[in-house]
Amino acid sequence: MTIQxxxxxxxxxxxxxxxxxEVIEGDLERIAAAVSQYVDCDPKTLPDTGGNCAVITLTSEGGNYVEGLxxxxxxxxxxxxxxxxxxSYCYxxxxxxxxxxxxxxxxxxxxxxxxxxxxxxxTLGFHAPYVVADSLGELVAQYGVQEVLGASRENIALMIDQLVYWNVDDGVLSRITNMGADEAYTASTAQDLYLLRTALPDAPRRLWAPDPAEALRNACMxxxxxxxxxWPYDVRDRLAGEIAYNIGTDDRGWALSGYELTGNPGGLTVSYCAVHTTDAHLGANADIALYYGPGVEGHMRPALTFFHRPEGWSTLGTGGTAAQRIFQKGGIGHFFLPPEAELGGAHALTWRLVGExxxxxGRLGQ
Structure with a gap:
């Protein structure tokens, strides 16, 4: 553990x-000691605009699951x-x-x-734990799980299911538990970041997805x-058409531009994904929403909205606690990438060139 x-x-x-x-027993105490030495911060005093007391970069092949939790x-x-x-890698x-x-x-x-x-x-990689420390029951009890879990793999699967606390898609966690000891689920695509509720660096949208029309399509997925x-990849064919401008108006009379969903007839069903035409460049704040077809008054009503706020709080939907929904300070860059977009290759090369x-x-070169 070092200060950089x-x-x-x-x-x-x-x-x-x-x-x-390697993650070993006692690492929490070592991390806490380093934080005590170098970090002078009480989270309760952070501003209403949000913030951190520190950032920790991680490089590890894994180790003690209980200590990791x-x-x-x-x-x-x-x-x-x-x-x-x-x-770097974190397994x-x-x-x-x-x-x-x-x-x-x-x-x-x-x-x-x-x-x-x-x-x-x-690289971020998960696999199911196969050995449980004696202290697992104490840990699970401490964080609110009703049962004391045993050491079998089936019980470890139950423990991992409790990690929905960290707002990871439960389908991913089920997938992890069904993997063998030599298999891992790695965050290798933009879809994986969506499922793991994990961010790309908070750079302007144009770095990740320079074409606004394609960025809008991907956010709609x-x-x-x-x-x-x-999963987003499963709906890509429903948004295969071309973007259409001024396809309708919302209940305030604002013009909308976006995509018609294939296989949805309109009316009382979700039939479009669109944004206010004036915001279709996606260079600033934008409310991207699924819309029902036009009602009797001719307007389209939103069913679910993604609030894109590059300088504020971006969130998919509202309600519940921030830590239990798709909610991020700044823009959610991976929303604008195709679900299957690989995070290595060209994106890694681009980040190597401009990231540091x-x-x-805090600025991108021209």
Whole structure:
């Protein structure tokens, strides 16, 4: 556990800590000692606009799952964001610790929120634990699970299901539990970031998806997938047409532009995904929504909205706690990528070229 600098980036002007190596019993105490030494911050004093007390970058092949879960809760309680950098890797127990990456807002309606980031070219990998430390029962009881879980793989699967607490899609966790000891679920595509509620670095949308029309289509896939409780890749054919401008108006008379959903007849069904025409460039705030077909008055009503706020809180839908929905400070860059877009390759190369300078300055070169 080391201190890298007293300012992680222009956007996160807080201490940068780095954790590396096998996750072993006692690591939580070592992390807590480093935070006590280098971080002078009470999460309750963070502004209503949100913030962190520190950022910790992670590089580890894994280790003790129980310790990883304890570390995750420590990160949440202390508003510490987690980050996996290009070329780094975080597997197994490290990945579970990564899930605890958090920020905090003093605004009661927000409170704790998820703040965990993977740079393109970084690796995050999960697999089911096969050995459980004797202290698992104590840990699970401490964090509210009603049963004391045993050491069998079936009971470990139940433990992992409890990690919906970290707002990971439950289908992913079920998939993890069905993998063998030599298999891993890795965050390799934009869809994986959606399912893991994990961010790309908070850079302008144009870095990840320069074409606004395609960016809108991809965001619509997330909305439709969330609405129908499926994965974004499964709905891509429903948004295969060309963008249409001024396809209708909302109940305030604002013109809408976007996509008609194939296989949806209109009227009382969700039939379109659109944004206000004036915001279709997606260069600033935008409300992207699924819409019902025109009603008797000729207007289209929203069914589910993604509030894109590059300088504020971006969220898919409303209600519930911030930590239990798709909610992020700044833009959600991976929403604008095709679900199948690989996070390595071209995106990793682009980030290698501009990422370090962007983190230092908060600006992209022209």
């Amino acid at each position: 600098s007293m300012q992680f980036s222009a956007g996160k002007s807080v201490p940068h800590l780095h954790y590396e190596g 304890r570390i995750a809760h420590f990160f949440r309680e202390n508003a510490i964001a987690t980050w996996v950098k290009t070329g 197994s127990a490290c990945a579970f610790a990564f899930l605890g990456g958090s920020g905090h807002s003093s605004w009661p309606a927000t409170g704790d929120y998820i703040d965990r980031t993977i740079e393109p070219g970084g 997330r909305l439709l997938a969330h609405h129908e409780d499926v 300078d962007f983190l230092k300055t």
